[in-house]
Amino acid sequence: MDVAPCHTVYVKNLDESVKKEELKKSLYYLFSQFGYIIDIVALKTPKMRGQAFVVFQDINSASNSIRGMQGFLFYKKPLVLSYSKREAEEITRMKVSMPSKKFRQMYGADQAAAVAPTPIASEPTDGDTNGKEVDMDVDAPTSSKVANQILFLKNLPEETTSMMLSMLFNQFPGFKEVRLVPNRHDIAFVEFESEGQSAAALTALQGFKITPSNAMEISYANK
DNA sequence: AGCACA
Numbered sequence: 001m002d003v004a005p006c007h008t009v010y011v012k013n014l015d016e017s018v019k020k021e022e023l024k025k026s027l028y029y030l031f032s033q034f035g036y037i038i039d040i041v042a043l044k045t046p047k048m049r050g051q052a053f054v055v056f057q058d059i060n061s062a063s064n065s066i067r068g069m070q071g072f073l074f075y076k077k078p079l080v081l082s083y084s085k086r087e088a089e090e091i092t093r094m095k096v097s098m099p100s101k102k103f104r105q106m107y108g109a110d111q112a113a114a115v116a117p118t119p120i121a122s123e124p125t126d127g128d129t130n131g132k133e134v135d136m137d138v139d140a141p142t143s144s145k146v147a148n149q150i151l152f153l154k155n156l157p158e159e160t161t162s163m164m165l166s167m168l169f170n171q172f173p174g175f176k177e178v179r180l181v182p183n184r185h186d187i188a189f190v191e192f193e194s195e196g197q198s199a200a201a202l203t204a205l206q207g208f209k210i211t212p213s214n215a216m217e218i219s220y221a222n223k
Numbered sequence: 224a225g226c227a228c229a
Binding site for chain 2: 003008010012013039041042043045046047048049050051052053082084085086088089
């Protein structure tokens with residue numbers, strides 16, 4: 001029929017009165033269920049208003065979102081979805097593992113806030129760090145079946161940033177913060193305001209793939 | 224109806 005499959009979904013028939021920021025955010029929430037989103041572009045220029053581009057890391061995510069959201073009522077208007085005619089720059093340049101700088105500025109912001117404290121037992125840091133030996137024998141954080149407002153994530157890919165996790169978990173009510181663990185790229189903690197809210201996020205994002213190879217495992221953190 | 228930011 002029309003355009004060849006690609007990573008980018010062309011969205012049209014959008015309500016033109018919705019502010020650009022809000023539009024992108026809503027699109028992000030709506031489409032992130034289909035996979036990792038690298039970027040969303042929406043312009044309010046005369047030619048480009050009412051349209052947007054959602055750039056997925058995986059083509060499959062793009063395809064599934066087109067199937068799944070075609071005609072979806074969004075701000076009272078049915079979404080009209082197709083593949084984009086041209087592929088996004090991020091994709092053609094193979095900068096696929098991270099959101100674009102612009103996207104990061106837009107939704108990221110909280111790098112600093114999110115990276116800060118970790119719930120790991122404070123290790124006596126007697127300054128004899130003589131080089132190569134990475135001190136990895138801190139009690140590895142573990143998971144628990146007991147409900148907890150703090151989630152424990154494992155099997156995260158190396159490229160994971162707190163910003164990516166924030167964007168993912170942000171969409172659930174009660175989200176407080178993401179905490180990365182120094183020297184462990186593969187695990188993280190995500191805190192919510194209540195156990196009910198953490199449970200909702202756990203269920204929704206269980207097995208979510210940040211990259212095609214890593215399905216994250218979510219459980220409750222130990223109390 | 225309209226396929227792009229930097």
